[in-house]
Amino acid sequence: MPKIHVQTRINGEDIDFLCESRQSLLEVLRDDLGLTGTKEGCSNGNCGACSVLLDGVLVDSCLVLAVETAGREVSTIEGLATPAQLHPLQQKFLEHAALQCGICTPGFIMAAKALLTNNPKPTEHQVRYWLAGNLCRCTGYDKIVRAVLDAAAVMEKA
Amino acid sequence: MAEATAEYKVIGTRPIRPDGADKVTGRAVYGGDMRLTGMLHGKVLRSPHAHARIKSINTAKAEAVPGVKAVITVKDFPVAEDRMANLGEMAVNVKLLSNNVIAADKVLYKGHAVAAVAATSPHIAEEALGLIEVEYEVLPPVLHVLDAMKDEAPLLHESMTTTELGQKTDKHSNIANHLRFVLGDPAQGFRDADVVIEREFDTATVHQGYIEPHNATALWNEDGHLYIWTSTQGAFVVQRQAAEILGLPVSQVSVTPCEIGGGFGGKISVYLEPMAAVLSRKAGRPVKIIMSRIEEFEATGPTPASHIKVKMGAKKDGSIVAAEASLMYEAGAFPGSPVGAGCMCIFSPYAIPNMQVDGYDVVVNKPKTAAYRAPGATNAAFASETVVDELAEKLGMDPLELRRLNGAKEGDRRVDGPTFPRIGYLETVHAALEHEHYATPLTGPNRGRGVASGFWFNVGFQSSVVINVNADGTVSLVEGSTDIGGTRASIAMQAAETLGVPYEDVRPTVVGTDGIGFTDVTGGSRTTFATGYAAHEAALDVLRQMKERLARRWDGEMEKEFEGQAERATVRITPDDVTYADGAFKCAKDAGKSMAFKEVAAQMARMGGPITGRATSQPRGIGGAYATHIVDVEVDPDTGKVTILRYTAVQDVGRAVHPSYVEGQIQGGVVQGIGWALNEEFVYSDSGNMVNSSFLDYRMPTTLDLPMIDTVLVEVPNPGHPYGVRGVGEVPIVPPVAALANAIYNATGKRMTHAPMSPGYVLSKLLE
Numbered sequence: 001m002p003k004i005h006v007q008t009r010i011n012g013e014d015i016d017f018l019c020e021s022r023q024s025l026l027e028v029l030r031d032d033l034g035l036t037g038t039k040e041g042c043s044n045g046n047c048g049a050c051s052v053l054l055d056g057v058l059v060d061s062c063l064v065l066a067v068e069t070a071g072r073e074v075s076t077i078e079g080l081a082t083p084a085q086l087h088p089l090q091q092k093f094l095e096h097a098a099l100q101c102g103i104c105t106p107g108f109i110m111a112a113k114a115l116l117t118n119n120p121k122p123t124e125h126q127v128r129y130w131l132a133g134n135l136c137r138c139t140g141y142d143k144i145v146r147a148v149l150d151a152a153a154v155m156e157k158a
Numbered sequence: 159m160a161e162a163t164a165e166y167k168v169i170g171t172r173p174i175r176p177d178g179a180d181k182v183t184g185r186a187v188y189g190g191d192m193r194l195t196g197m198l199h200g201k202v203l204r205s206p207h208a209h210a211r212i213k214s215i216n217t218a219k220a221e222a223v224p225g226v227k228a229v230i231t232v233k234d235f236p237v238a239e240d241r242m243a244n245l246g247e248m249a250v251n252v253k254l255l256s257n258n259v260i261a262a263d264k265v266l267y268k269g270h271a272v273a274a275v276a277a278t279s280p281h282i283a284e285e286a287l288g289l290i291e292v293e294y295e296v297l298p299p300v301l302h303v304l305d306a307m308k309d310e311a312p313l314l315h316e317s318m319t320t321t322e323l324g325q326k327t328d329k330h331s332n333i334a335n336h337l338r339f340v341l342g343d344p345a346q347g348f349r350d351a352d353v354v355i356e357r358e359f360d361t362a363t364v365h366q367g368y369i370e371p372h373n374a375t376a377l378w379n380e381d382g383h384l385y386i387w388t389s390t391q392g393a394f395v396v397q398r399q400a401a402e403i404l405g406l407p408v409s410q411v412s413v414t415p416c417e418i419g420g421g422f423g424g425k426i427s428v429y430l431e432p433m434a435a436v437l438s439r440k441a442g443r444p445v446k447i448i449m450s451r452i453e454e455f456e457a458t459g460p461t462p463a464s465h466i467k468v469k470m471g472a473k474k475d476g477s478i479v480a481a482e483a484s485l486m487y488e489a490g491a492f493p494g495s496p497v498g499a500g501c502m503c504i505f506s507p508y509a510i511p512n513m514q515v516d517g518y519d520v521v522v523n524k525p526k527t528a529a530y531r532a533p534g535a536t537n538a539a540f541a542s543e544t545v546v547d548e549l550a551e552k553l554g555m556d557p558l559e560l561r562r563l564n565g566a567k568e569g570d571r572r573v574d575g576p577t578f579p580r581i582g583y584l585e586t587v588h589a590a591l592e593h594e595h596y597a598t599p600l601t602g603p604n605r606g607r608g609v610a611s612g613f614w615f616n617v618g619f620q621s622s623v624v625i626n627v628n629a630d631g632t633v634s635l636v637e638g639s640t641d642i643g644g645t646r647a648s649i650a651m652q653a654a655e656t657l658g659v660p661y662e663d664v665r666p667t668v669v670g671t672d673g674i675g676f677t678d679v680t681g682g683s684r685t686t687f688a689t690g691y692a693a694h695e696a697a698l699d700v701l702r703q704m705k706e707r708l709a710r711r712w713d714g715e716m717e718k719e720f721e722g723q724a725e726r727a728t729v730r731i732t733p734d735d736v737t738y739a740d741g742a743f744k745c746a747k748d749a750g751k752s753m754a755f756k757e758v759a760a761q762m763a764r765m766g767g768p769i770t771g772r773a774t775s776q777p778r779g780i781g782g783a784y785a786t787h788i789v790d791v792e793v794d795p796d797t798g799k800v801t802i803l804r805y806t807a808v809q810d811v812g813r814a815v816h817p818s819y820v821e822g823q824i825q826g827g828v829v830q831g832i833g834w835a836l837n838e839e840f841v842y843s844d845s846g847n848m849v850n851s852s853f854l855d856y857r858m859p860t861t862l863d864l865p866m867i868d869t870v871l872v873e874v875p876n877p878g879h880p881y882g883v884r885g886v887g888e889v890p891i892v893p894p895v896a897a898l899a900n901a902i903y904n905a906t907g908k909r910m911t912h913a914p915m916s917p918g919y920v921l922s923k924l925l926e
Contacts, residue, residue: 001281022281036191037184039419041369042451046853049369077184090182094174097818100643100826102181103188103370103419132862135853137367137420138643139822140829141861 011079048134077106100138189389200447201283205265208299208846228440266491269456334493347480347512351471362839370419376434392679414670423529455851459528496534504538532888543896582810582874606905612892616885617682622675631756638677644819656697683885695773779878798921812884831894
């Protein structure tokens with residue numbers, strides 16, 4: 001199958017890649033670009049493990065074709081921390097023990113980042129509503145919701 | 159050993175887990191992230207039929223596809239021996255294990271593997287699968303445990319005969335095993351009872367639902383050595399299973415456990431590992447296979463659907479005098495359901511003088527079941543705890559009071575024989591009775607409160623730990639237990655406590671089969687208990703060696719005061735004369751001699767060389783776990799949908815090493831139980847096709863379905879562990895289904911006898 005040349009930006013860097021038209025963004029991120037922080041849980045848009053931001057909008061990268069990212073901006077978990085410190089969401093997930101196995105964590109953090117960008121002071125219900133597209137099977141969500149609320153409080157102060 | 163009053167420096171604190179930064183940045187390497195030079199992608203062809211004989215397989219067209227490097231069928235595997243081997247949490251028949259990995263002459267469930275392809279891309283491999291021609295003779299499927307038990311049922315395994323109460327019989331049947339436990343005289347017990355309740359229950363097949371699909375990467379080297387990287391609950395178990403199936407000595411198989419994205423019992427059996435290995439041998443290149451979510455549902459191991467009869471009798475004063483149960487569990491396509499564990503747990507919250515429990519392990523044309531968090535116990539507790547609730551109602555007693563009156567304690571006997579050591583069941587009931595949640599009246603229409611208890615026995619098994627002392631006084635801890643939910647932290651904390659060093663000074667690493675002694679699976683709620691025990695022992699080994707070296711150094715001439723004059727004298731110092739507390743070694747015979755842990759570490763090179771502490775454990779003092787849950791619900795009378803208003807889970811955790819992760823285990827278990835209770839089930843068509851094999855249709859709880867889950871950690875230290883640790887991971891899934899059934903009854907007046915209590919089922923009961 002012929003490959004298509006795609007020029008995009010990922011985590012603030014200009015990236016060129018070649019892909020087949022049938023390849024999802026998730027597959028190209030993981031298998032071709034080595035960005036395996038974005039996780040695969042179901043590949044049909046039901047679990048949210050592959051959540052990334054596309055031009056700031058939360059998407060399941062398994063439901064986006066890689067060619068659709070041409071000329072656009074992709075943000076993944078790898079772009080969140082600075083060399084000096086973790087993002088407040090990452091820090092609060094650790095402090096609240098909001099992860100057990102950790103496979104859903106990158107997706108939850110990206111989804112929560114999108115939430116806090118749109119709504120810096122969400123209520124518990126708003127957090128639960130926004131994160132309902134991300135499945136976690138380990139935690140029962142309690143500590144995840146607390147971590148996001150706490151991160152929002154910290155980011156508000158900053 | 160453990161003292162309730164003991165104070166600890168590290169245990170009971172809530173430090174950040176050692177692997178935390180890796181996991182929140184996406185850097186942790188899970189099995190699916192593996193990438194090797196020249197790696198190929200594998201895909202598996204699976205049966206479209208639930209029950210069929212394979213007449214022929216033609217792979218020629220698939221092999222001809224450009225980019226395809228290997229195609230395999232059962233012919234590429236050695237013929238597995240028909241014998242039992244200890245390959246995980248329980249003994250497994252090697253032939254049946256192999257036949258589950260790849261079908262031999264028959265396919266026994268939809269999704270059963272029949273062939274596999276390795277190609278340069280997953281898309282090419284998938285295309286090639288479509289070109290493999292398989293001719294099937296379709297056979298009638300058996301899809302329900304009660305149908306399968308009938309004499310005229312089609313047989314899955316023509317040669318299988320029933321094992322009846324421990325004896326092999328010549329009866330051909332789908333009933334693989336019938337077991338029975340009896341205590342006292344149940345018939346007399348029921349004659350003595352004033353109130354007797356007898357009910358039957360059904361539960362559907364449910365899945366562990368871990369978010370990370372099964373995966374395996376294998377490289378079969380030209381020198382004959384096989385390397386496997388995989389997400390597994392136990393690297394050594396993968397090593398043994400793969401070696402058995404592939405006919406290799408264990409030493410020829412190296413298994414590296416990658417980070418694991420959930421398991422809950424579902425990542426113990428091998429599925430893909432032998433497949434990737436055989437593809438690699440044939441292609442001469444490494445091969446990675448990752449399951450799709452559909453394959454996860456159709457071709458891994460869910461937990462069994464079941465049919466359970468329970469009968470219990472009590473006297474007017476509330477004492478339960480007799481109990482009987484019959485548990486019929488679907489094993490799936492091969493024998494080995496967790497019905498035995500269900501039998502052990504069903505009445506274990508109670509001291510009942512007369513009991514009989516029968517268990518039936520029954521094969522059906524569904525995927526071979528696997529462990530799922532307290533396997534077998536949730537089904538059983540749904541039945542027994544609903545009957546206990548009804549008994550309380552008939553007796554006019556508070557359901558927790560009835561439990562307090564009959565609760566098991568130290569010295570009471572379980573139906574399967576063992577006498578309880580110190581357990582904390584009554585403490586959980588007491589804490590629930592005293593809890594503000596239970597004391598707060600529930601008001602409003604269509605609302606109800608339910609309670610239920612649960613038991614899980616937990617296991618010990620084998621673990622190995624090595625602690626290497628670094629010259630700066632920090633230590634590296636090497637273990638073989640897959641960290642599935644924070645056990646690097648809970649094990650490092652126990653080592654730190656024993657060594658008297660800060661938590662941050664212990665760096666734990668999980669290694670593969672070449673790096674540590676045998677270690678059983680992360681399962682049975684054993685890791686913090688048993689591997690933690692080994693870490694404690696390895697830490698003691700470090701201290702013992704340091705004391706020996708200090709005794710050698712301090713032995714001999716020393717300054718002594720004698721009649722006001724300093725004098726040289728010879729004093730013999732043995733290791734017993736060296737004490738250790740608060741990070742410092744002291745000499746009992748010379749108060750002037752003292753050396754800090756860090757100083758000894760710094761001087762190792764001049765005091766006999768490196769210090770490596772090691773220990774293996776196979777602890778016998780296993781502490782069983784009890785939980786008592788309270789839940790408030792509201793039932794929508796128009797739709798039957800159940801909304802959870804409040805949930806409180808009380809559990810005896812022995813000693814909470816890292817309380818946040820203990821709470822997390824409880825909250826996670828509760829929510830899996832809620833999913834099991836209210837939504838989750840495998841829905842099958844008449845032909846045995848699972849029709850809801852996606853996370854959209856197999857509906858697991860989301861954030862929006864739940865309130866916060868309140869936890870109460872009751873600490874009754876386990877006398878069989880140096881820090882009083884009990885396993886905590888499994889028992890929280892046991893009570894929720896029953897607690898919800900009892901809450902729905904309280905709200906609606908309708909007894910629930912089927913799980914899941916999905917809106918359709920609840921509505922049908924409301925309309926009765």
